[in-house]
Amino acid sequence: MKRASCNIAYFCQLQQNTVIMHQQKSQIHLAAELIYNSKHLVAFTGAGISVESGIPPFRGSEGLWSKYDPQVLELDYFHQNPKESWEVIKEIFYDFFGKAKPNAAHLALAKLEEMGLLKCVITQNIDNLHQAAGNTVVHEFHGNSQKLICTSCAKHYVVADLNFDALPPLCVDCKSLIKPDFIFFGEGIPQVAHNASLKAAEEADVLLIIGSTGEVVPANQIPILAKQTGTKVIEVNPESSRYTDFVTDIHLKGKAGKVMTELLKEIEGME
Numbered sequence: 001m002k003r004a005s006c007n008i009a010y011f012c013q014l015q016q017n018t019v020i021m022h023q024q025k026s027q028i029h030l031a032a033e034l035i036y037n038s039k040h041l042v043a044f045t046g047a048g049i050s051v052e053s054g055i056p057p058f059r060g061s062e063g064l065w066s067k068y069d070p071q072v073l074e075l076d077y078f079h080q081n082p083k084e085s086w087e088v089i090k091e092i093f094y095d096f097f098g099k100a101k102p103n104a105a106h107l108a109l110a111k112l113e114e115m116g117l118l119k120c121v122i123t124q125n126i127d128n129l130h131q132a133a134g135n136t137v138v139h140e141f142h143g144n145s146q147k148l149i150c151t152s153c154a155k156h157y158v159v160a161d162l163n164f165d166a167l168p169p170l171c172v173d174c175k176s177l178i179k180p181d182f183i184f185f186g187e188g189i190p191q192v193a194h195n196a197s198l199k200a201a202e203e204a205d206v207l208l209i210i211g212s213t214g215e216v217v218p219a220n221q222i223p224i225l226a227k228q229t230g231t232k233v234i235e236v237n238p239e240s241s242r243y244t245d246f247v248t249d250i251h252l253k254g255k256a257g258k259v260m261t262e263l264l265k266e267i268e269g270m271e
């Protein structure tokens with residue numbers, strides 16, 4: 001008797017899984033159709049797209065801020081404690097981020113650009129992985145950790161220019177403190193990326209959101225703005241986000257690497 005009920009439970013679970021798989025499959029097909037028929041596809045990415053490259057998000061139990069103190073990215077603290085801040089910044093953004101490689105989801109976006117479908121990527125990430133994958137039009141809403149800037153004369157540097165053995169790194173011209181060229185807490189959004197992102201959101205007829213909670217302001221306004229202009233929204237995330245119930249038309253529930261691989265395959269099959 002026990003064995004029979006166990007088998008029934010197993011069979012029901014199997015049936016349920018199959019239904020979910022079918023639902024997901026048809027959702028993938030619908031998303032692929034939207035993308036294939038789009039005139040102006042834009043991607044909007046968050047920390048989640050880089051998780052499978054080994055870069056954890058900031059928040060949550062596995063997040064970077066469970067290990068490090070976020071005050072190193074507060075501008076006043078950074079200026080008052082440059083050496084201590086730089087020791088942590090070097091460990092997170094240069095020893096750790098620096099080794100990360102694009103994953104299947106980044107590569108799928110590069111392929112969509114190559115196919116002429118994806119017009120640009122708006123990213124909240126600072127890890128340079130979209131460019132490393134091959135995307136050429138990337139609006140970096142929060143800047144880029146691979147670029148650095150002198151806090152006094154604004155001379156620009158790339159990571160390869162710097163020697164991180166002696167911290168903090170100082171400008172070769174004016175000997176002032178060098179800062180990573182991504183925004184610290186309380187800093188404004190870079191004007192060029194901000195304007196380009198707003199324009200892209202208005203132009204988009206399909207927006208593909210990948211791996212963002214939608215909690216970071218003002219970046220989280222981009223999908224809302226797009227939606228207000230009638231854009232269809234596809235979201236890839238294993239969890240629900242602030243967008244899921246209000247902005248998203250199709251939620252592809254799963255990890256970015258797997259979902260984007262399946263989505264790309266479906267789109268390529270339409271060619």
Ligand code: NAD
Binds near residue numbers: 051211236
């Ligand atoms: P977030 O940290 O608030 O949320 C990450 C989201 O990704 C969550 O919704 C989570 O469910 C989802 N996610 C987790 N694993 C995933 C996977 N494998 N595939 C798809 N989605 C997955 O991210 P956010 O909304 O981008 O905001 C965080 C802020 O921190 C941003 O401002 C960003 O600049 C910064 N940040 C950047 C990096 C980076 O450059 N890689 C890393 C950490 C944080």
Ligand code: ZN
Binds near residue numbers: 150152153155172173
């Ligand atoms: Zn300088």
